[in-house]
Amino acid sequence: MYVDKNLLILSGGREAVEGIIVAKRMGLKTFVCDGNKNAPGKFYADEFIVGNIYDPDEIVDVISKYPKRNLIDGVITIASDAVRSVAAVAEYLNLPGNKMKTAIISTDKLKMKECFHKHSIPIPKFTAVNSEMELIDKMKNFKNAVLKPVDSRGSRGVIRLNISSDLKKWYNYSIKFSQSRRLILEEWLSGPQISTESLVIDGKTYLCGISDRNYSNILETFPFVVEDGGEAPSKHYPKIKDKIQQILDNTAKALGIKNGVLKGDIVLKNKIPYVIEVATRLSGGFFSTITIPLVYHINLVEKAILLALGIKVDSPSYPLKHYCYEAQRFFFPQSGIVKKISKPNYKKIPKYVKYFELNVKIGERIEAVENHPMRKGSVLVYGTTRKQVIERATRLINQVKIVTS
Numbered sequence: 001m002y003v004d005k006n007l008l009i010l011s012g013g014r015e016a017v018e019g020i021i022v023a024k025r026m027g028l029k030t031f032v033c034d035g036n037k038n039a040p041g042k043f044y045a046d047e048f049i050v051g052n053i054y055d056p057d058e059i060v061d062v063i064s065k066y067p068k069r070n071l072i073d074g075v076i077t078i079a080s081d082a083v084r085s086v087a088a089v090a091e092y093l094n095l096p097g098n099k100m101k102t103a104i105i106s107t108d109k110l111k112m113k114e115c116f117h118k119h120s121i122p123i124p125k126f127t128a129v130n131s132e133m134e135l136i137d138k139m140k141n142f143k144n145a146v147l148k149p150v151d152s153r154g155s156r157g158v159i160r161l162n163i164s165s166d167l168k169k170w171y172n173y174s175i176k177f178s179q180s181r182r183l184i185l186e187e188w189l190s191g192p193q194i195s196t197e198s199l200v201i202d203g204k205t206y207l208c209g210i211s212d213r214n215y216s217n218i219l220e221t222f223p224f225v226v227e228d229g230g231e232a233p234s235k236h237y238p239k240i241k242d243k244i245q246q247i248l249d250n251t252a253k254a255l256g257i258k259n260g261v262l263k264g265d266i267v268l269k270n271k272i273p274y275v276i277e278v279a280t281r282l283s284g285g286f287f288s289t290i291t292i293p294l295v296y297h298i299n300l301v302e303k304a305i306l307l308a309l310g311i312k313v314d315s316p317s318y319p320l321k322h323y324c325y326e327a328q329r330f331f332f333p334q335s336g337i338v339k340k341i342s343k344p345n346y347k348k349i350p351k352y353v354k355y356f357e358l359n360v361k362i363g364e365r366i367e368a369v370e371n372h373p374m375r376k377g378s379v380l381v382y383g384t385t386r387k388q389v390i391e392r393a394t395r396l397i398n399q400v401k402i403v404t405s
Helices: 014-025 054-062 083-093 100-106 111-117 134-140 167-175 241-255 287-294 300-308 386-398
Strands: 005-012 030-033 049-050 073-077 126-129 144-149 159-162 183-187 193-201 204-213 229-231 260-269 271-280 325-328 336-344 353-358 377-383 401-404
Touching: 005 014, 005 401, 014 030, 014 287, 014 300, 030 167, 049 054, 054 083, 054 111, 073 083, 073 144, 073 300, 083 100, 083 144, 100 241, 111 126, 111 183, 111 241, 111 271, 134 167, 134 183, 144 167, 144 241, 159 167, 167 183, 193 241, 193 287, 193 300, 204 241, 204 287, 229 287, 229 386, 241 260, 241 271, 260 300, 287 300, 287 353, 287 377, 325 386, 353 386, 377 386
Parallel strands: 005 030, 005 073, 030 049
Antiparallel strands: 126 183, 144 159, 144 183, 193 204, 193 260, 204 229, 229 325, 260 271, 325 377, 336 401, 353 377
């Protein structure tokens, strides 16, 4: 589809590059904004703007001074959590997009849970935590719980707690990751975890991708909660399609989304979906940019861009149909100073490998992985069965040897 319009993309990171490429293929002129003046997206954009995409006031100020601001037809973020800035720019330039109220609720874990509770959406038991002593007192009501900053991302500051935990220690650890100095304590629900990504069109959600999240290393990373990739399609779909559809529709309505994207993190407990968190943006981890087009043959980024431009899009089929299987795994090297790296020859990597990245070098000091950004790269493969892709991803990960001391 050729679209002769101008798109502002608030994110120029590595994962956003895939989205910038999609936009350019559509014929769009791309204005890319990022706080990093040398962001990878800069070299793919038609024009590049420097600005902190996580500060709505700064971004509006930057855009207000941009000579071509009145040429911008839509604004979007890709693989970043800059939804408040997207809403602020959309409001300033009178562009399509979510209201600021929606953006605030979807980026504040406490406000989000309160909203969902009000609308009877299944969620874990939760409570606000404002001090060490309050955590100690409120933890008495939980056997197993998760402590989170209300305003962090990438699993930063997320800690699993139980009756044996050093609550003062972990309160002080988690609070460091909250700019607003607020935490939320919620029940830890045991069960399969899944990721969903949907389009919202005229208030109705249309599932575009659903995957199983892999936490097979949960004991090794305890008390931190760090995902090690996953597989698509989910082995629970389409058995849970109606339940998922209902919960996503209710969530979009609760948040006030009319047209846009809804990313969901969901736990299945006794086959009942519980919403852990959602985001009103395209996901990271290459789920929206690589996995969904690969597995489901849906160009989700293109459709999200069209909605951001105020252009109607065709809805995906129901139930969702998959065309192959995909697995992703991450590198979790041992802490220490890197002495040696052994990895496969890039020229000999099999064609079934869609993505391979290793972010480590000799002499680098590696810390134990405590959150998602601390992982050192990933592999993403596809194939004809779930078993096959898991074996392929695992084999590729095991071919990389990182020696530390």
